[in-house]
Amino acid sequence: MQQGRIKHSWLITLALVATPSMACQWSAEQLVGDYDATEQAGFFETFALDADGGFQSWLHERPDANGEWQLDDQCVLQISVTGLDNPIVLTVQSLSDTSIELSEDGQVTSYQRLSN
Numbered sequence: 001m002q003q004g005r006i007k008h009s010w011l012i013t014l015a016l017v018a019t020p021s022m023a024c025q026w027s028a029e030q031l032v033g034d035y036d037a038t039e040q041a042g043f044f045e046t047f048a049l050d051a052d053g054g055f056q057s058w059l060h061e062r063p064d065a066n067g068e069w070q071l072d073d074q075c076v077l078q079i080s081v082t083g084l085d086n087p088i089v090l091t092v093q094s095l096s097d098t099s100i101e102l103s104e105d106g107q108v109t110s111y112q113r114l115s116n
Contacts, residue, residue: 023073023074024071024072024073024074024075024092025075026071026075026092026095027071028070028071029051030095031049031071031077031092031095031100032049032050032051032116033048033049033113033114033115033116034046034047034048034113034114034115034116035047035048035049035100035111035112035113035114036111036112036114037109037110037111037112038099038110038111038112039109039110042109042111043088043090043102043104043109044057044059044064044111045057045058045059045060045064046058046059046061046114047111049069053068053069053070054066054067054068054069055067055068055069055079055080055081065081065082065083066081066082067079067080067081067082067084068080071092074091075091075092075093076089076090076091076092077089077090077091077092077102088104089104090102090103090104091103091104093108096113097113097116098112098113099111099112099113100113
């Protein structure tokens with residue numbers, strides 16, 4: 001009986017440790033829009049996140065990449081670009097009506113929202 005209690009207690013502790021403390025405060029619908037990098041260091045110069053999950057980017061005002069995107073419950077934006085084996089993984093740091101901040105490996109880039 002004691003062994004069962006210890007095992008049960010351990011599983012509860014593991015579940016609490018493995019469960020993130022906070023879910024993403026933004027929804028995929030809130031990310032839909034067109035964005036332009038405010039800095040040279042941006043992963044994309046200009047990009048669009050469509051309501052149907054479509055993704056497009058432009059470099060020097062010319063089409064650059066396209067694919068699909070999704071946002072998980074930890075604010076991780078995963079972009080699967082056509083022709084790339086691995087998705088681009090960015091974390092949403094902040095979002096407003098006028099901008100979004102995305103990070104990759106600790107590097108934060110700000111983008112101005114052009115439309116939504």
